[in-house]
Amino acid sequence: MTLLNSYFGNFGGMYVPQILMPALYQLEEELVSSLKNPKFNIELSDLLNNYAGRPTPLTLCRNLTKGTNTRIYLKREDLLHGGAHKTNQVLGQALLAKKMKKNEIIAETGAGQHGVAAALSCALLNLKCRIYMGIKDIKRQKQNVFRMQLMGAKIIPVETGNGTLKDACNEALRDWSKNYANAHYMIGTAAGPHPYPTMVKEFQSIIGKETKSQILQQENCLPDAIIACVGGGSNAIGIFSSFMSDMSVDLIGVEPGGMGVHTEKHGAPLTHGDIGIFFGMKTKVMQTEEGQIKESWSISAGLDFPAVGPEHAWLNSIKRATYVSITDNEAICAFQNLSKLEGIIPALECSHALAYALKLMNNNPEKHQTLIVNISGRGDKDIETVKNFLKI
Amino acid sequence: MNRYQTLYKKLVPFKKGCFIPFVILGDPSIDISLKIVDVLIENGADGLELGIPFSDPLADGKIIQKANLRAFSSGINVVKCLTMLHKIRKKYKTIPIGILSYANLIFQFGINNFYLKCSNINIDSILIADLPIEESYKFRQCAEINNISQVFICPPDAQQDLIEKISMYSTGYIYLLSRSGVTGTDQDIIIPPLNLINQLKRLTNIPIIQGFGISHPKQIKKIILSGVSGVICGSVIIQLIEHYWFDKKKLMEKIKNLSKSLHQSTQIVK
Numbered sequence: 200m201t202l203l204n205s206y207f208g209n210f211g212g213m214y215v216p217q218i219l220m221p222a223l224y225q226l227e228e229e230l231v232s233s234l235k236n237p238k239f240n241i242e243l244s245d246l247l248n249n250y251a252g253r254p255t256p257l258t259l260c261r262n263l264t265k266g267t268n269t270r271i272y273l274k275r276e277d278l279l280h281g282g283a284h285k286t287n288q289v290l291g292q293a294l295l296a297k298k299m300k301k302n303e304i305i306a307e308t309g310a311g312q313h314g315v316a317a318a319l320s321c322a323l324l325n326l327k328c329r330i331y332m333g334i335k336d337i338k339r340q341k342q343n344v345f346r347m348q349l350m351g352a353k354i355i356p357v358e359t360g361n362g363t364l365k366d367a368c369n370e371a372l373r374d375w376s377k378n379y380a381n382a383h384y385m386i387g388t389a390a391g392p393h394p395y396p397t398m399v400k401e402f403q404s405i406i407g408k409e410t411k412s413q414i415l416q417q418e419n420c421l422p423d424a425i426i427a428c429v430g431g432g433s434n435a436i437g438i439f440s441s442f443m444s445d446m447s448v449d450l451i452g453v454e455p456g457g458m459g460v461h462t463e464k465h466g467a468p469l470t471h472g473d474i475g476i477f478f479g480m481k482t483k484v485m486q487t488e489e490g491q492i493k494e495s496w497s498i499s500a501g502l503d504f505p506a507v508g509p510e511h512a513w514l515n516s517i518k519r520a521t522y523v524s525i526t527d528n529e530a531i532c533a534f535q536n537l538s539k540l541e542g543i544i545p546a547l548e549c550s551h552a553l554a555y556a557l558k559l560m561n562n563n564p565e566k567h568q569t570l571i572v573n574i575s576g577r578g579d580k581d582i583e584t585v586k587n588f589l590k591i
Numbered sequence: 592m593n594r595y596q597t598l599y600k601k602l603v604p605f606k607k608g609c610f611i612p613f614v615i616l617g618d619p620s621i622d623i624s625l626k627i628v629d630v631l632i633e634n635g636a637d638g639l640e641l642g643i644p645f646s647d648p649l650a651d652g653k654i655i656q657k658a659n660l661r662a663f664s665s666g667i668n669v670v671k672c673l674t675m676l677h678k679i680r681k682k683y684k685t686i687p688i689g690i691l692s693y694a695n696l697i698f699q700f701g702i703n704n705f706y707l708k709c710s711n712i713n714i715d716s717i718l719i720a721d722l723p724i725e726e727s728y729k730f731r732q733c734a735e736i737n738n739i740s741q742v743f744i745c746p747p748d749a750q751q752d753l754i755e756k757i758s759m760y761s762t763g764y765i766y767l768l769s770r771s772g773v774t775g776t777d778q779d780i781i782i783p784p785l786n787l788i789n790q791l792k793r794l795t796n797i798p799i800i801q802g803f804g805i806s807h808p809k810q811i812k813k814i815i816l817s818g819v820s821g822v823i824c825g826s827v828i829i830q831l832i833e834h835y836w837f838d839k840k841k842l843m844e845k846i847k848n849l850s851k852s853l854h855q856s857t858q859i860v861k
Contacts, residue, residue, distance in 0.1 A: 212726050213723060213725060213726060214694055214721050214722065214723075214726055215721055215723060216649070216650045216720055216721055216723070216744065217723040217724065217743065217744045217745075217746055217753075218744070218746040218768065218771055219723075220723050220725065220753075221748075221750070221753075359653075359656060360646075360647075365647070369647050369649045372649045373649060373650075373652070373772075373773045376649075376650070376771060376772055376773060377771050377772030377773065378771075379771070380771075473699075475695045475698065475699065476693075476694040476695040476698050476721070477647065477695060478647075479721070484695070486695070486699070488699070489668055489669045489670075489696065489699055489700070490645075490669075490695040490696040490697075490698065490699030490700070491645065491646040491663075491696075492646045492647050492695070
């Protein structure tokens, strides 16, 4: 029996080899007891404030919205230490690993942002770190690979499958099933078997809490919509968490439409997938009719994943959140606009969310609306990719 | 009495163990895969464990991962696997046949529909690598309705409550893991978890079959002497397919010799 509910409606669960179940129960038990422990919460808050640099600002766009009645705010997770929201939750997981007396961390990464966060938390807390990364991602995220190595992490290239995040996740799980006694698997997003989706949401909920208090302070009212990109879905669930019961606020998740959802070269399981069992959870998955998992596609390595966190699948099923998709082209265009007009280079992941906000604005420039976009990471890592895409 | 019980009863008086080979259906092609099954049975296989290829076999090591890919290249799918199983069952009526698969394939097929199809083919058991007991209720229900044995994996470090659950819910046989990790070929001596074997035996009289990493006769002798009912060997056989798939004659010769030797290692008189 789990201590917390392992399902969100029909989605979630713990679909892993039996051998991993004790490790999942141990993690859940440690999570529940630590969250009740004031010492743990003080330690985590101290790290978030004085090491990672929280709170991050909520920035009003000065130029992007000119000529319209839309106000776009950016939640600046790009300014967090490590360059992305990922740092929030790895600090929590690293503290839990230490409490469980596990001195090795296994992680996987796509864009490298979670890898960087895992590496920095391990360097800080003196944990051994090995990170699985698909060979395709190693090529497109060289800078982050070097950052991880500088911080002492071992990068293990994954050649199986398409050499992307999905394959890295499988390899990390295989490693964990051998080494769970001494190693903690630091999953990078609000996906995977219970308790990961709940735990990651808990640690990322800081984004939503800050955003709510900041927007009330700056606008004296709630926004019309919160918009965040969704790969696995951790930044989105983090910022959505404080607004779930505010029904006047639209929660909008943006999936990678890649080359177009009609081309099959996309990563949009929520809108173009079916319910399935993959990576330890029951959720929406990109799969063939007979249940083989398809390869996803996105120009953004961080969104290149064929499944999604189970809570998003549930929010979608009950229609509390809306999920849409944005193509590579549209994301690149938003990436350029934000860089040029506001002096902020966003990660390609959150460029998808921004692109959708711009769509809402441009479709109805007269409408008075306040939109918050979660800028979940900075775009330095993506400069080479964008350069190649634009053939500059 | 099901086929596993019949097999076990046949072997126990002679204090022998059973040899159950595992191969992936359709690896390296449907025809060769069927021929491999023939050779295995002709050369000592007491039962069969057959894998339905899955794109993301996370309980498997590199050798079986590659076998899945070879099978996909040959155009295999779930329906073709069921057709193959039907052919194998028609040919070998008494041998226990178990399926190993992953949850999503069965979920997409329709859980009851899948078990019903397997029942119609006279499949004996289904083991789902990424389905722990905790998530298995619906699957167990369908197994029971369709008279299929649901097999669960017992980890070597299982605690008392899990041992009790596995003894209660696993029917047909219990798949005892040699070690943690994924499938593969180990050169090390595998030490059977004696306490665990004894605990399981106190709670159930269904066969305990050990798998993972078993690749040479010395390991098998030690395992059988420790009191388990038999061994499942997969990667060591599949490695031969990986090396010789392009030379059918040589491949069959190699599989024949290996199968004989693995089978012989299980035939120990205490």
